[in-house]
Amino acid sequence: xxLRRVSSxxxxxxxxxxxxxxxxxxxxxxxxxEAAGADAATARSSDVELCxxxxxxxxxxSGHVCLRLAxxxxxxxxxxxxxxxxxxxxEEHEVRDFAGxxxxxxxGRVAAELARVGEVCELGVPEVVIGADTLVAxxxxxxxxxxxxxxxxxxxxxxxxSCAGHRLTLDLRQYRRLT
Amino acid sequence: MTPTILSxxxxxxVRRILRRLFSxxxxxxxxxxxxxxxxAMAAQRKPDLIILDHNMPVMDGVTxxxxxxxxxxxxxxxxxxxxxxxxxxxxxxxxxxxxRDYVTKPFREDQLLAKVGRLIPLVPRPVDASAGCQSP
Numbered sequence: 001x002x003l004r005r006v007s008s009x010x011x012x013x014x015x016x017x018x019x020x021x022x023x024x025x026x027x028x029x030x031x032x033x034e035a036a037g038a039d040a041a042t043a044r045s046s047d048v049e050l051c052x053x054x055x056x057x058x059x060x061x062s063g064h065v066c067l068r069l070a071x072x073x074x075x076x077x078x079x080x081x082x083x084x085x086x087x088x089x090x091e092e093h094e095v096r097d098f099a100g101x102x103x104x105x106x107x108g109r110v111a112a113e114l115a116r117v118g119e120v121c122e123l124g125v126p127e128v129v130i131g132a133d134t135l136v137a138x139x140x141x142x143x144x145x146x147x148x149x150x151x152x153x154x155x156x157x158x159x160x161x162s163c164a165g166h167r168l169t170l171d172l173r174q175y176r177r178l179t
Numbered sequence: 180m181t182p183t184i185l186s187x188x189x190x191x192x193v194r195r196i197l198r199r200l201f202s203x204x205x206x207x208x209x210x211x212x213x214x215x216x217x218x219a220m221a222a223q224r225k226p227d228l229i230i231l232d233h234n235m236p237v238m239d240g241v242t243x244x245x246x247x248x249x250x251x252x253x254x255x256x257x258x259x260x261x262x263x264x265x266x267x268x269x270x271x272x273x274x275x276x277x278x279r280d281y282v283t284k285p286f287r288e289d290q291l292l293a294k295v296g297r298l299i300p301l302v303p304r305p306v307d308a309s310a311g312c313q314s315p
Contacts, residue, residue, distance in 0.1 A: 027285035081196060094191060101190040104234075105285055108263025123264055125189065125236045 005117045006174065012157035016170050019109035020161055027105055028080050032163040047072045047166075050096065052103035052128045056111060056174075058121030063174040065107040067099065073166035074098045100126030110172060153177070182299045185226035186210045187217035187243065188261065189235040193284070197230060200288055201295075205302045214238030218246055221253050228299045233262035233273075244276045257298045261286065 006012055017034065024032040047070035056063045074095045081098075104126050111121050153176045161168045184206055186197045194210045201208050209224050211217040214231075215238040221229065229247070233240040240260060248254045257279045270281055280294045295301060 023285060026287070078192070081192065082199060097191045101192045104190070104263050108284065111264050123234050125234060 006114060006119060006155070009155055009157050012155050012172050012174060013159055015110055015113045016157055016159045016172055018113060019106050020159070020168070020170055023102070023105045023109055024161075024163055027102070028077050030077075030080070030164050032161045032168070035160040035162050035167065048130065050074065050099040050128055050130055052099040052126050054100075054103050054107035054126050055124035056107065056114075056121040057124065058114075058119060061114075061119055061121065061174050061176045063121075063172065065103060065110055066171040066173070067103040067106060068169040068171070069099060069102070070166050071095060073164065073168065076164055076166070077102070096128040100128045103128075106170060181205055181207055182227040183207045183209065183224055184228050184230065184295070184299070185217065185220055185224060186230045187212075187214065187220075187235070187240070188230075188232035189213055190232070193232070193261070200292065201301075203304055205304050206299075214240060214243030214246075217243050221247065221256065222250070225252070226256060228295060229256055229258045230295075231258050231260050231278075233260055233264060241272060241276070244273065244278065248276060259291075259294055259298070 006015065020034075021032045024030050049068055049070055051066060051068050053064050053066045056065065075090060078090050078094060078098055104123065107123050107126075111123055114121055155172075155174045155176070157172045159170050161170065182205075184197075184201060186194055186208065187210065188194050188197075189212050191212075194212075198208050198210070207224075209220055209226070211220045213235045217229070217231065218238075220226075231240045231243060240262075244258060244260075247256060247258070258277070259280045259282060260273050260278045261282050261284055263284045273281065279298060282291055282294065292301065
């Protein structure tokens with residue numbers, strides 16, 4: 001689906017639907033399908049979850065790309081990336097680094113799609129924390145902080161994905177500056 | 180003479196991927212986690228090629244690139260820019276700074292190897308040589 005501009009939650013969700021399967025396929029060679037329904041929304045992973053956030057900042061809007069994933073998925077992906085050795089072990093900082101880089105790649109794809117419809121933005125650097133219920137309000141590129149958004153100028157889309165037996169959640173938030 | 184590749188990326192995941200990517204070839208790979216470390220490493224190792232991430236903490240890729248171009252010993256070092264952002268403005272900016280090529284992440288390994296191979300010789304390691312990439 002080709003967007004003309006991002007003006008609704010469904011538009012933002014479409015950005016996610018374009019970005020997630022493509023990045024997971026290109027980066028990891030894994031297929032991802034969107035989960036749907038109440039079960040997807042309420043289901044909780046029993047695994048330790050990581051939350052990676054990349055801030056976006058542009059002249060007209062700012063926002064965040066927030067990715068939640070299970071530690072088990074990160075380990076699987078690292079084994080996939082580094083030669084596929086099933087016995088490979090990884091240190092915690094490598095797991096966190098992977099989560100940050102995957103979020104960075106998704107944010108890049110989101111930014112590219114937003115730029116395509118005229119909403120140019122820059123990426124900040126990823127922040128990663130342990131825990132699924134945390135959003136890090138990272139400092140966007142350029143050192144500026146997003147303006148406090150009013151509800152009327154904020155869009156949020158949360159999509160849940162299944163990949164290699166694990167659940168990933170992509171939370172996109174866009175705060176449009178009031179003119 | 181064995182070429183030296185310097186990879187500069189804040190992501191250890193990416194640095195590790197690049198080491199693995201070049202391990203079948205006769206080359207030395209060194210890496211750095213940000214532009215500041217990258218400049219120090221470049222001054223020390225005089226790489227034949229720099230693979231440089233665009234967005235990094237401490238010092239980003241564009242700033243490192245500008246500093247490289249100011250250094251008479253390093254200004255001619257070919258640079259391939261890596262980035263998750265594919266915006267035209269970024270491409271135009273780094274093109275003006277003399278980046279030889281530009282790769283969007285996630286990159287296809289065969290495409291990156293082809294781009295690197297156009298800038299430095301990539302000679303396969305003999306099969307019976309020790310595995311892995313040499314590093315300092």
